[in-house]
Every structure is written in C-alpha cells, then in structure tokens.
Amino acid sequence: MILIVLGGLFELDRTAVIQSLVSEPIVVAPIAGWIVGEPVLGLKLGVLLQLFFLGNVSIGGSTPPDGALAALVAAGSAGLSGADHRVSIEALSAGSAFILMIPASRLGRLVENALKEQNVALAHDADGRVMKEGAKAIEKIVHRRIFSLFLIWAGVSGLAVGGGAVLLNLVFRFIPEGVSAALESAGRLLPLIAAGVALSAIRLRRANWWFAAACLVLLVVSAALGR
Amino acid sequence: MTGNMSGEQKEISVRAWAQALARSFLIQSVWNNERMQNIGFAYSISPLINSGGEEENRRKIEAHLEFFNTNPYFASAVIGAVGRMEGDRRGAEDVRSFKRSLMGPFGALGDSLFWCSMKPAAALVGVSIAIGGRMLWAIVATLVIYNSLHLWARLWGFYNGASLGRWMLYRFTRIRFARSAALLGLTTAVLLAWVTVWGGIWGDPLSAVIGGHYLVAGAIGSGIVLLSSMAIGRGMGAETLFYLAGGIALAASLTIG
Numbered sequence: 435m436i437l438i439v440l441g442g443l444f445e446l447d448r449t450a451v452i453q454s455l456v457s458e459p460i461v462v463a464p465i466a467g468w469i470v471g472e473p474v475l476g477l478k479l480g481v482l483l484q485l486f487f488l489g490n491v492s493i494g495g496s497t498p499p500d501g502a503l504a505a506l507v508a509a510g511s512a513g514l515s516g517a518d519h520r521v522s523i524e525a526l527s528a529g530s531a532f533i534l535m536i537p538a539s540r541l542g543r544l545v546e547n548a549l550k551e552q553n554v555a556l557a558h559d560a561d562g563r564v565m566k567e568g569a570k571a572i573e574k575i576v577h578r579r580i581f582s583l584f585l586i587w588a589g590v591s592g593l594a595v596g597g598g599a600v601l602l603n604l605v606f607r608f609i610p611e612g613v614s615a616a617l618e619s620a621g622r623l624l625p626l627i628a629a630g631v632a633l634s635a636i637r638l639r640r641a642n643w644w645f646a647a648a649c650l651v652l653l654v655v656s657a658a659l660g661r
Numbered sequence: 662m663t664g665n666m667s668g669e670q671k672e673i674s675v676r677a678w679a680q681a682l683a684r685s686f687l688i689q690s691v692w693n694n695e696r697m698q699n700i701g702f703a704y705s706i707s708p709l710i711n712s713g714g715e716e717e718n719r720r721k722i723e724a725h726l727e728f729f730n731t732n733p734y735f736a737s738a739v740i741g742a743v744g745r746m747e748g749d750r751r752g753a754e755d756v757r758s759f760k761r762s763l764m765g766p767f768g769a770l771g772d773s774l775f776w777c778s779m780k781p782a783a784a785l786v787g788v789s790i791a792i793g794g795r796m797l798w799a800i801v802a803t804l805v806i807y808n809s810l811h812l813w814a815r816l817w818g819f820y821n822g823a824s825l826g827r828w829m830l831y832r833f834t835r836i837r838f839a840r841s842a843a844l845l846g847l848t849t850a851v852l853l854a855w856v857t858v859w860g861g862i863w864g865d866p867l868s869a870v871i872g873g874h875y876l877v878a879g880a881i882g883s884g885i886v887l888l889s890s891m892a893i894g895r896g897m898g899a900e901t902l903f904y905l906a907g908g909i910a911l912a913a914s915l916t917i918g
Contacts, residue, residue: 452688453733455780455807460787464796473796480799481791486903491776494730494768495697528686532907536900553693553700560700560726568719569707579691615772616914622743624903626812626882629857631899632785636853637777638846642890648854649883655859656876 435468437510441591442584443640444502448582449546457481459505470513479509483535485628489635497550500542506599507538511598517606521614526606528621529614532599532606545590549583582628673709673748680708681744682819683886685737687905697730702740703848724753732771737815739763741822742829749826770838775811778845783807795901815905855884 438463455461458479466475477502486503487501512518512530556575563571608612633645688701703725710721731739744758787803819863821829858879892902 450687450692452686454690454811455783455804458780458784459804460784460791460803461800464791464800469798474794477791477794477796477799481788483786486899488781488784489777491772491780493772493776495694510846513907528907532904538902547757550692550694553691554695556664556691557693557696557726560703561723564703564723564726565719568715569710569722570699570705572707572722575700576687576690580687582701583690594737613911613917616911620907620910623885626885627856627889627903627906629853629886631885631902632781633850633853633890634893634899636846636849637773637887638779638843638850641850642887644847645854646883646887648851649858649879652854653839653856653876653879653883656879658674 436475437466437506437595438588438592440465440469441503441506441595442588444506445454445500445542445587445591446580446584447501448500449549449587450580457488457502459501462502462505463509466509467513470510472509472513472523474526475518475523476509476531478523479512479531480505480525482531482625482628483508485632486627487539488632497535497543497546499539500546501539503542503591503594504535504539507533507594507598510595512606513600514595514599515602515606516599517602522607522618524621525614525618526602526615528624529605529609530598530602531548531621531624532617533601537597538594541590541594545586549586553579673711673744677708677711678741678744678823679897681705681740682737682816684708685740685815685819688733688736688740696726696728698733698736699726699729701913702729704734705740706743709740710747712747712750719909721747721753724757724912725744727757729760729764732775733770734775734811734814735771735818737768738818738822738829739767741824742826743822745823745826745848763830770833773794774838774845777816778842778849779807781812782845782849782852785856789856853886854883857886 442456444462444657447454459641460483463480464473464476467473467479470476482507483501487499487504490498492503508527508530511534512526515526517529536645556579560575562574563575567574609617635643636645638644675753676870684705685708688698688705691700692698703722706725706824707722710718713717724745730900739811742763743756743760749788783806786806787799790802791799818833821832826830859875889902889906893899
C-alpha cells in the first residue's frame, strides 16, 4: 500500500508537480527496496537504473522512458516476489533489471502519453468555462487533474509492482540453479553498460575523451598509491 | 514587490504574488499535446490579474490560455514578469509578444542547464555515495544539491520578473549558461570516471576474480564503459545494448560455468 501511494507521489513529481528529482531512480529504488525489506537490493538497482536513465530528459514535447516507474517496479517487485529465499541478492537484482526495468519504463511512457492526450480535452474544457466561471474554472480543472493523476499513477504503480512480483516469483521458481549463478556473474557487467549509456548522455564536447583522461589519471594515482 | 503605484499602475498584494509563485510549481499539471503548459500558466498568473472588472479579468485569463511552453523552472520568471506587466496595464499584444519571445530561449537554456547538466551531476553524486552503501546520504545529497539550485532559480527568476517586468531579461544575460553547462558536464564525466575506477561500480568480488587487482578491474571497467558509450554514439539503442551485452555475458557465464 505504501508503495502504491509513493508510486503516485513520485510520478506526480516527475510529470506534474515541482520536478524536484524525488522521482529519480537513485531516490525511488532505495526507498522502495527499504519498504519491502531489501535495502541493499534497492541500492544496487538504484545505482544501475540511475546510470541507465541518466540522460532521460523531457525536452519540448518529448516523453522519455519512465525511470521512476522502472525503479519502483524493479525494486518493489524483486522484494515482494519472495525470490530472495531462493537466489542471491545479486542474481535477483540482475534478473529484475533484465526482466522488468525496460518494460516498466515503456509502460510509464505509454501512460504519460495517454494522459497528455487526455489533457487536450481539459484544455478545450477550460476555453469553454473560463468566460462563464472565471479563474475558478481553471483552479477546479488543475486541482481535480492533480488528484486524478495521483490516483491513476498510484493504480498503474500498484498493478505494475504486483504483476512484476508475480512474474519474478514464477521465473525464479523454475529457473535452474546454474542460470541464477550465471545471472549473478552477468549482473556485474550491467552497471558498466549503464555507465556507458550515462557517458553517452553527458552534454559535453568530447565527453568520451574527458572520461578517458579522468580514468587514466585515477588509474595512475591508484598505481602510485599501490592499490 | 507590492506595487504602491500611481497613475495607470495597479497594486498587486504580496499575497497575490506569493500565490502566483506557489502556483508556478504546478505549471506542468495539465500539460497537453495541443497547447502544452497553457492551463498551468493561466492558473499561475490568475492571482495577479485583478483589473477591477470581472469581465475584463476573465478575458485576460482566457488570453493566457494560448499556447505556452518553456522550462518549468524558468517559467516562474516569465510569470513574475507577465504579472508585473499586467499590473502595469501593458497592452494585451505587448504581453503576448513578450511571452512568445521568451518561452523558446528560456526553454532551451533551462533544459540544457537543469535537465541536461545539473540533473546528471546531482544524480551522479548520489550514485557515487550509494556505491559506498550509504543510502540515506545518497538520497539527501542528490536532493539537496539539485533542489537548492533549482529552488534558487525559481525564486530568483520570479523575484526579478516581478520587480523588473520585461527588463528582467538583462539580469538573465549576465548568467553564463553555456559555461555553467560545460562545467557541470565536465564534473559529471569526472564523477563517472571516479565511480568506474575507484567506486567499485561492479563490486569487489569481480576485482577478486581478477586477482584482487583493483587497477586491472578499473582499467577493464573504464574500457567497457567507453566501448558502450561509443556503440551508442554510433547509433546503437541503449536498450538494445543493455540486452545484447547482458545476454552475451549471461551466455558466457553459462558456458564457462
């Protein structure tokens, strides 16, 4: 229940109110993980998803994939699936990222686009009502919309987390032990791939060169310190 | 900001200014594909429209239902300035052209400064703390760094808009947006290098597999990050790369055992 309410609030922050970064994966996943009793898993997924979705920005009228819903679903479902008794945290977080992260982010984008389209009708409604009711009409439209957005996003979050948990439970119930061990090893590569995605999103001329130079300096310092 | 003005100017109460500022936080609430932030703008500006006649007020609010879209943080500056212009009883065409001329540049500057530069930098500070296992500090650092700057931008923009009206543009020209964005981009790249080489982004066990050599692990890690970034630069989708690299790693792990 707390996850559902938080899902509504995170999505409100991301799409409609304030935009305070509360809806970034590095905030959402650890909180969701902590709520379902898996703080370490939440933290691991938070790092991975934040790097992957670092360049997700809504410029102009674009709708990027929804990193907040992806983080909530990946961490919340993994914790609620009960699969942590069968496999390690590393395998569970990699499996959750593999199976749920991208579909959840796409679901969020789909819902957001539908809501933006729905808002067109509200804009027309405002045209018709403002000359009759004045500013009160706009106030009513905005307040009701914020409330309905909260309910819609809370519902979507609840369904997505619940569905994700059932799916993960099924997958990890029937997965052979060798595969979950391989998933654990392969999962270590995922943050690096996500970091590559993050690097490609940095708005800086020759970002790759700057990154390589910084890595080189840090490696030389590491060598000098004997690490 | 309370305008105790003579002649044509209209006094706007501090309460109305505060209401408009608070409402500017909701400017995206009814974002739509047709006129984007139009309802949010009309909602935010309405406390500042009080010309005396109800009919005239309604007409002015209706005029603000036209297309509007800019960066939500810099929108407060436009709302403040338009509020001042409305209070000064500037002509409808003046207000309209002012809004139209500002929303594009403010959108581009705000998006590049906040979304594309400040957000990644603040989030990466959080990531670098989270890798050390400090969940609460990771969340607090991300939110405090970003929001202290974002709230300052909202308040500063609104205050300048409300006090200077259309002349607030001169305040904005003093900010070196391009340099700030480049500096933040550089910080983000260095932070990313730090978490890759020293932050143990892929965990200690793998370093142990490579014989406990952090140096080797760091070098291989940086190489993989660079290759991934270059693959995306060459047109590969991030999702495709994620599944492809993950799938190959999974298959390799299964084969090697």
